[in-house]
Amino acid sequence: DNPSYILAIETSCDETSVAVIKNGKEILSNIVASQIETHKRFGGVVPEVASRKHVETITVTIEEAVEESGIALTDLSAIAVTMGPGLVGALLVGVVAAKSLALALDLPLIGTHHIAGHIYANQLVHEMEYPCLALVVSGGHTELVLMEREGVFQVIGRTRDDAVGEAYDKVARALQFPYPGGPHVDRLAQEAEGAVELPRAWLEPGSYDFSFSGLKSAVLNVINQTKMRNENLDFSKVARGFQESVIDVLTEKSIRAAKEYGVKQLVLCGGVAANRGLREALTARCDKEGLPLLIPPFSLCSDNAAMIGAAAYLKWKRGEITTQEIKGEPTLSL
Numbered sequence: 001d002n003p004s005y006i007l008a009i010e011t012s013c014d015e016t017s018v019a020v021i022k023n024g025k026e027i028l029s030n031i032v033a034s035q036i037e038t039h040k041r042f043g044g045v046v047p048e049v050a051s052r053k054h055v056e057t058i059t060v061t062i063e064e065a066v067e068e069s070g071i072a073l074t075d076l077s078a079i080a081v082t083m084g085p086g087l088v089g090a091l092l093v094g095v096v097a098a099k100s101l102a103l104a105l106d107l108p109l110i111g112t113h114h115i116a117g118h119i120y121a122n123q124l125v126h127e128m129e130y131p132c133l134a135l136v137v138s139g140g141h142t143e144l145v146l147m148e149r150e151g152v153f154q155v156i157g158r159t160r161d162d163a164v165g166e167a168y169d170k171v172a173r174a175l176q177f178p179y180p181g182g183p184h185v186d187r188l189a190q191e192a193e194g195a196v197e198l199p200r201a202w203l204e205p206g207s208y209d210f211s212f213s214g215l216k217s218a219v220l221n222v223i224n225q226t227k228m229r230n231e232n233l234d235f236s237k238v239a240r241g242f243q244e245s246v247i248d249v250l251t252e253k254s255i256r257a258a259k260e261y262g263v264k265q266l267v268l269c270g271g272v273a274a275n276r277g278l279r280e281a282l283t284a285r286c287d288k289e290g291l292p293l294l295i296p297p298f299s300l301c302s303d304n305a306a307m308i309g310a311a312a313y314l315k316w317k318r319g320e321i322t323t324q325e326i327k328g329e330p331t332l333s334l
């Protein structure tokens with residue numbers, strides 16, 4: 001068989017990313033042009049600014065990814081792109097670029113779901129087995145996704161308010177860290193000696209849903225109260241308390257669901273999968289339960305196009321090609 005080469009584009013939020021993937025496994029290039037420096041001064045991603053940055057960056061990022069891959073445009077087998085969910089203007093830039101390439105090169109176009117991408121980031125480095133359960137934790141998503149087989153997704157739990165990464169970023173902001181603050185809170189939590197006691201949102205018995213806004217408010221309360229009393233607050237203990245609460249709930253619910261559905265693997269993914277505390281806690285717990293755990297390397301946790309290429313490859317193999325009619329769909333469901 002001839003090797004397959006998929007060029008994948010990801011522009012759903014604040015990274016302009018383009019990758020070339022060989023045979024669904026081998027990353028020939030994975031360029032990630034981050035807009036973090038641009039959005040930092042606003043304390044978060046500004047959608048309009050993100051779209052403009054994508055427009056400025058997409059062409060050179062495509063050129064760079066093709067050049068680094070060492071293959072010619074004429075060798076490509078398909079063009080993949082994130083269709084959603086995400087910021088509508090940001091998605092549109094990637095979708096239009098992908099459509100143009102597919103049209104010009106007469107190649108199949110594979111519209112891909114962003115979360116499927118996060119999940120299949122694991123496929124680039126591991127062998128996924130089904131049924132499996134994915135814990136998707138990012139700046140925009142917190143979901144438990146049951147997969148009976150490849151390409152079939154059932155969301156059995158989701159956040160009812162903030163996504164985990166969003167909660168991390170808000171807490172980080174209250175602790176005076178720049179956007180995105182997740183990694184700062186993670187580092188501070190590792191350094192802490194002791195933790196501030198904070199609540200855990202278990203919700204109704206049996207529920208696999210999550211809620212993080214109460215925890216975030218509890219953190220803000222602790223900060224405000226110590227300020228009012230003119231007392232000193234050890235920020236590292238706040239970070240540790242917050243992180244422990246998040247990890248407890250994520251770990252407990254994932255393990256419970258994994259057992260209930262009898263899955264062969266637990267799969268961790270999304271930007272917050274880079275969290276060291278979460279990786280360690282889940283690894284320890286899965287070891288104890290004898291449940292295989294897959295985690296992507298750090299470089300494939302946050303938004304990147306290689307993961308979109310990995311998900312697209314599986315769709316392409318199954319013959320699931322999209323038409324030129326696709327658009328960016330900000331609320332696309334899995």
Ligand code: KG4
Binds near residue numbers: 141168274
């Ligand atoms: O998946 P991602 O790159 O973008 C979305 O699709 O949302 O995730 C970004 C999120 C941000 O909220 C960021 O603060 C968080 O992931 N994050 C972390 C860590 N690294 C990134 N949160 C906690 N601990 C980390 N080490």
Ligand code: ZN
Binds near residue numbers: 139271302303
């Ligand atoms: Zn993401």
